[in-house]
Amino acid sequence: MARWDLDVFTGGFHPIKTYWKDLNGYPESLAKLYVVVRGEARYALGSKWTALQAGTVYVLPPHPLQRYICEHEVDMYWAHFLPLSLLLRRRLARVDRIHAFPLRAWRHWQPVYTKLPEFFAGRLPGLAIRVQAMLLQALADTLDATPEPKLDDGRAVRERFAPAISYMDDRFIANPPLELIAAAAGLSPIHFHREFTRAFAITPHAYMLxxxxxxxxxxxxxxxxxxxxxxxxxxxxxxxxxxxxxxxxxxxxxxxxxxxxxxxxx
Incomplete structure (x- = not known):
């Protein structure tokens, strides 16, 4: 069965000053939600810069080179997250730009994103469910705005690798050997490693790590x-x-x- 829940790592509210800057760039493996309520900053995926403006919600996909600069001040609510599902991560890896949505369309989420600091301070159960729902909508809207390849073999991939993914998800702390993981999928270790890496752009070892x-x-x-x-x-x-x-x-x-x-x- 597909998993739709997210790992939500860190976040809150930041009144950002001009010291928020990294022009050298760094690889980011997490997705980000920015809700900008005041001011402006700039953010780049690779060489493509996007102005982060007040009154806008932004979803930033993982990317091997991210840079940012705040030349004045900006206030934003934010969260870093990642789908637990490898198939959702596979979809997210196809997103190559920052997606923006008008904040007015997110009015119904205001009671949730404004409580992100409380969520990360205490992780209250009811609020945690609402934060998951909000981030899932942000992810869904982003994926809806990203064209799908004409030939998407997602279902076949899911059925083929589901037993091995479930095996790794249950045992990743123990770091089981490749032979046992491949056996769960009914494949030889070499074949499984090659096909899994091709499908998800990550090795089984790197996934568990x-x-x-x-x-x-x-x-x-x-x-x-x-x-x-x-x-x-x-x-x-x-x-x-x-x-x-x-x-x-x-x-x-x-x-x-x-x-x-x-x-x-x-």
């Missing part, structure tokens, strides 16, 4: 647990090795990420 690092990021930001406890919960017996992997993946060590506001910025 990403899920472990997503879990680690959530626990680093949302809890006060010792790093050693988080490492164990994410499948790493060696805290120092976990910290190296975390830093390679997120560009900051777990300790620096927890202490840095830059790790929790739009």
């Amino acid at each position: 990403g899920k472990r690092m997503e879990l680690a990021r959530q626990r680093v930001l949302a809890t006060a647990e010792p790093i050693s406890v988080i490492a164990q919960a994410c499948g790493y017996a060696d805290q120092f090795y976990f910290s190296r992997v975390f830093k390679r993946h997120h560009r900051l060590s777990p300790q620096a990420a927890r202490a840095s506001s830059a790790f929790s910025r739009p």
Whole structure:
């Protein structure tokens, strides 16, 4: 069965000053929602710049090169998220531009996006469901505005890889060997690795690593647990090795990420 829920990592409300700038660029693996209520900034995917203007909702897809600059001031509500479904991620990977929607069309979501700071502070169950619904609409509107390839083999891909994806989703912390994952799909390891990577633009190992690092990021930001406890919960017996992997993946060590506001910025 397809999964429609999202991992929601970080977000809130930011009155952004002119120090919000990164012109060198960086790879971003998460999707972003920006609700701009005042001011203006600029954001680029690759070489294509988009003005972020007040009164507009923006959905930014993952992209290997993102840059931004705020030359004055801008106030925005924001959230970083990613679909749990690999098939939805596959669809999202086809989005190559920032999508904008008028804020007036989002009036019914105002009681939700204005409470994003409360959601990330306490993750109240009722509010969490509403945040999921709001982000799913943003994702759906973005995918609706993105042309589908004429020959979309999504159903065949889903049926072929569903057992292996389910196997990895249930066991990613243990990092099972490729042979067991491939067996769940009824394929040889070499064939499975090649076809899975071709279908989803990610290797099985990288997919499970990403899920472990997503879990680690959530626990680093949302809890006060010792790093050693988080490492164990994410499948790493060696805290120092976990910290190296975390830093390679997120560009900051777990300790620096927890202490840095830059790790929790739009």
